[in-house]
Amino acid sequence: MNLEWNADMLAFQHEVRAFLDAELTPEMRAATAGMTSVYAPPSLSLAWQRILHKKGWVAPSWPIADGGCDWSAAQRYIFTRELTQAGAPPLSPMGLGMCGPVLLGYGTPAQKARFLPPMLAGEELWCQGYSEPGSGSDLASLQMKAVRDGDDLVCTGAKIWTTHAHEADWIFCLVRTSRLEKPQLGITFLLIDMRSPGVSVRPIVSLSGEHVQNQVMFDEVRVPIANVVGEIDDGWTVAKYLMEFERGGSMYAPSMQSRLGALARHLAATGQPKGMNGRIAAISVDIAAMDALELTFLAGQSAGTAPGPMASAMKVIGTELSQKLTELELEAAMPYAAAFQPQLALAGGPIPGFVPPADGKGVGPPYAAKAILKYFNDRAGSIYAGTNEIQRGILWQYLGRRNS
Structure with missing residues (x-):
């Protein structure tokens, strides 16, 4: 070969x-x-x-x-x-990696002409409105309602864990337009201007101290019917299509290989802690296997194959392997990791209440300061884009259908 x-x-x-x-x-x-x-x-x-x-x-x-x-x-x-x-x-994957592919697959010519050019040019930033305070992994239970009034949908409700909503220009949302026999029915995929009257954003600060996520409130927000993607009440079909790209749209292996290289250089320079060579070798093999899996996945997409259940497998393996790597990085940082020093790294957003030293310096090497922040941030990896438990359920159902 x-x-x-x-x-x-x-x-x-x-x-x-x-x-x-x-x-x-x-x-x-x-x-x-x-x-x-x-x-x-x-x-x-x-x-x-x-x-x-x-x-x-x-x-x-x-x-x-x-x-x-x-x-x-x-x-x-x-x-x-x-x-x-x-x-x-x-x-940012919200536009180019999620909403963009949905518009390519389900958008009208007018929607593509309006939204794709500024999305490509980086002139408009997008965020995702899926999860709600009472609807996370069970997304079909979402309650944000949209009532038709002439040529508009009037939206009332809340979305949560919305990344970069405080900086976004547009949000793609799932809203409930009808109550039918199945919860997956009566949901509509809708594009909403974040500057619309009635939209407000509340910050959520994560374990790592960053303000990246938010809760978004909608108080009788009027949205043109022209901003519906797909058919009214059939947004679940569009949402499932998008989630395949969200779960399988990232390539984990190259980034993890880069992080593993940085870890190896740090250990070579410090000589501490001892006894990690075997664990580094083991995780390097896992990352190499992930690399091969991602290449296979890309080949399928190039041949016109939809991501399908493979996206769920990629999401589970990639996020859990990344979390395992953060544990090694944290151990390599040793006691220096106990200090909260975001000024030595680059957080995903502002850190409210933290005033860095005037000289920007800290205790220990920058590698150690980054390790603890990355560890905390990566805890969310097995939850976002549908929990890994949900992904395993999808894979189980798929294998059951294949074997029946």
Whole structure:
């Protein structure tokens, strides 16, 4: 078996590296190296997105006619790996990775013309309105209502755990437009302008001290019927399609390989703690297996296969493996990890109530300061995008149908 890239892919790899060398600034690389969240601050991610957009490389999997690259699985794999190894900031997935694919699949020509160009250009930031205070893993129990009034839907209710809602321009929401025999029926997928009268945002501060998530309140917010994606009352079909991209749309392995390399360099420089070589070797094998799985997944998508239950498997394996890696990173930080020093890292959002030292310095190496913040932030990985218990249930149902 030949595992080497062919001449065309090697030429593409060199083109990507040359672009990154020319466009990715040292400040961006340094900021990315200090990130503790899966989300970069919008000021960082949008700045990089605009650079990629100018090159035409902002949406590798989208059709060319819609502003994407329509790259093969191999090109997307190479591109993602080169971005990670170069230290490029991650882009916000809410628009490009979630709402964008939904509009490509279910949007009207008018919706695509209105929303896709500013989404690609980084001119409008998106957030996701799925979970509610009483509807998380059981998403079909959502209660935010939308009542038709002429050419509008009047929306009342709340969404929670909404990433970057305090900075977003638009939110894609699931709302209840009817009460039918099954809870999955009567749900509608709706695009809402965050500047609409009646929308308010309340911050939620996480264990790591960051303000990234929010609760969003809707008080009789009027939204044009033209902003419904798909059919009224059939939003569950659209939502399931989106969740496949949310759960399987990330590539975990390149980032974890980069983090494992940083961990190995830290241990080589400090010589402490002892006895971690075997555990590092074991997790490196797991990450390599994840890498192969992601390449297989990308190949399927390039062939036109929907993510399907494979997305659930990817989400479970990727998030739990990342959490396991944070435990090793925390152990390597030793006592320095006990100090709360976000000024030595880059949080996913502002940290209310924290005033960093005037000189920006701290106790111990920056690696240790980042380890504890990353550990706390990663606890959410097995909960967001549908808990891992829910993903295992989806896989069990799928295997049961295949074997019946």
